[in-house]
Amino acid sequence: MKAVRVHAWGEAPVMETVPAPTGCEGRSIVRIEAASVGHLDRTIWRGDFLHPPSLPYVPGVEGSGIVEQGEALPAGTRVWFRGGGLGTREDGTWRERCSVPDAILAPLPDDVPFDAGASFFSPCTSAWVALHEVGVVRAGERVLVSGATGAVGGIACQLALGAGARVFGAVGSAERIAQLADGVEPIVVDRRAPRTPKDVQAELLIDTVGGATLAALLPSVVAGGRAVLVGYLGGAQLALDLTQFIQRDVSLLPLNMLRREAAGHAAAPALLARIADGSLRLERRVFDFGQAAEALEWLGSPGHRGRAVLRWGG
Ligand SMILES: NC(=O)c1ccc[n+]([C@@H]2O[C@H](COP(=O)([O-])OP(=O)(O)OC[C@H]3O[C@@H](n4cnc5c(N)ncnc54)[C@H](OP(=O)(O)O)[C@@H]3O)[C@@H](O)[C@H]2O)c1
Structure with missing residues (x-):
């Protein structure tokens, strides 16, 4: 064999x-x-x-x-x-x-x-758990997703739209914009020198990139909002200004799918049904x-x- x-x-x-x-x-x-x-x-x-x-x-x-x-x-x-x-x-x-x-x-x-x-399993259930169990998205909220054309980010965008959110998709270069799912509003955050985007505010950030991209996107989360930390392909370190962090009161919520595998398995049949009917790609x-x-x-x-x-x- x-x-x-x-x-x-x-x-x-x-x-x-x-x-x-x-x-x-x-x-x-x-x-x-x-x-x-x-x-x-x-x-x-x-x-x-x-x-x-x-x-x-x-x-x-x-x-x-x-x-x-x-x-x-x-x-x-x-x-x-x-x-x-x-x-x-x-x-x-x-x-x-x-x-x-x-x-x-x-x-x-x-x-x-x-x-x-x-x-x-990994991209779909990670995105689902990040949005619904850790980030607890609500209809009408603004959701900012980084790595929005990646496997997890791409699914998170589609699921957030399906949950009735307004979705901003952050990509590392302009060439990525055409790869975003329909209905996602594009934001370019240059992967080599990330900067906080102007005029974007969100109640929930789903960050799949980490590092300098995460640092640049955190100020886009409204006071009292949530940021779900999924991955760190863009860097494993994050420096926090504690004065700002405490004043802004944004919850940093890690996703650990090895600990949440049962939730992933529970969500899997419905996600497979959406793949089958073409509503999740x-x-x-x-x-x-x-x-x-x-x-x-x-x-x-x-x-x-x-x-x-x-x-x-x-
Ligand atoms: N916490 C958990 O339980 C959990 C579960 C599943 C996945 N993850 C992690 O989540 C992250 C994203 O997973 P994924 O499957 O969505 O990954 P992916 O399909 O490879 O996409 C990652 C995105 O990150 C961006 N990026 C930024 N810096 C990068 C770099 N140095 N190399 C490659 N891509 C980079 C890219 O977008 P741009 O080109 O637009 O910058 C890319 O589209 C990974 O780190 C993965 O290990 C964690």
């Missing part, structure tokens, strides 16, 4: 032949159709994960496929899955067949393609499993858009 394996942290993964998984109680054998390449996979692959798997390992924390053998769901069922230690504590989804804990198997509706089923680029190294590089490069997904013959 073929699998993509990493032999040293940060080194290009290679396609190899490995033993096929065997069935056991509480797990099902799934033929993998698609596997996501996300930022968590990149963090683990670089060796920066707090509890890394032992080398060599097969990456991949999310996937979709068809049940071949197991007790939980009939053979032939289309499924998606994420977590359960796949790609972290044990080998992950970047392979032809995978032994998946039954507890994380969920049916994938027929009208959702495998590549969407493999990649929707997640950009993705498909790579062949043999191009896993290129997919990791693409996801880390400026200018990429959405998620990378691996497929056999993709």
